[in-house]
Amino acid sequence: MNKQLKTSQITMLGLMIAVLLLMAYTPLGYLNIGPLAISFNVIPVAISAITLGPVGGAIAGAVFGITSFLQCIGVGGTSAMGAMLFSINPVLAFIQRFIPRLLDGLLLGYIFQGMRKKSKNIYLSCAVTGFFSAFLNTLFFMTLLVVLFGNTEYMQGLMGGKNVIVFICTFVGVNAVCEMFSATIVSGAVGAALYKARLLPGAEKKNTAKAGA
Numbered sequence: 103m104n105k106q107l108k109t110s111q112i113t114m115l116g117l118m119i120a121v122l123l124l125m126a127y128t129p130l131g132y133l134n135i136g137p138l139a140i141s142f143n144v145i146p147v148a149i150s151a152i153t154l155g156p157v158g159g160a161i162a163g164a165v166f167g168i169t170s171f172l173q174c175i176g177v178g179g180t181s182a183m184g185a186m187l188f189s190i191n192p193v194l195a196f197i198q199r200f201i202p203r204l205l206d207g208l209l210l211g212y213i214f215q216g217m218r219k220k221s222k223n224i225y226l227s228c229a230v231t232g233f234f235s236a237f238l239n240t241l242f243f244m245t246l247l248v249v250l251f252g253n254t255e256y257m258q259g260l261m262g263g264k265n266v267i268v269f270i271c272t273f274v275g276v277n278a279v280c281e282m283f284s285a286t287i288v289s290g291a292v293g294a295a296l297y298k299a300r301l302l303p304g305a306e307k308k309n310t311a312k313a314g315a
Contacts, residue, residue: 110301111153120261125146127178141239142284146162152214152302154211156215158207160204161208163204164204167203174195184199240277
């Protein structure tokens, strides 16, 4: 059973990476509104973290980060902001695009594990993980954007003299809310379905215990 579970989990990770690539290179992954885009790519990252823990989340997050950076140079679509940041400093642009997604996936694995210890409700654990997939992605993304590029003419123009906190809240606005809502609902539903299919850690133990009883 454990070997079968691990095989299923690795297969699921491969599927989520395939979904990430599909979403990155088609309009399915992004909804462009202004200089930022609503990204649904955090959802496969959350599912990977739920299925394979911190390692799976980090791998999926890394794939998301790479595809995000490639958009700075027009591969798989073009990010207007990414292209501008790349023209200012390619190395910092890579850090700003890649690191937030890697950290997001890594931490989501620990968040899900922590939720499973606190709650027996699998939907709640998956939904909370989904919420944080979008929340942390936005938090890390905007933090590095301000830290690495805050003093540039481009960013100063976007900020328009606003306080950093006010700028971040107004800048991400509707985008962040839509990401958090969609990631929460979808991750909760998919995670619960995977648990019923015995594809999540701990699910096989519960089913074995029921069989023994």
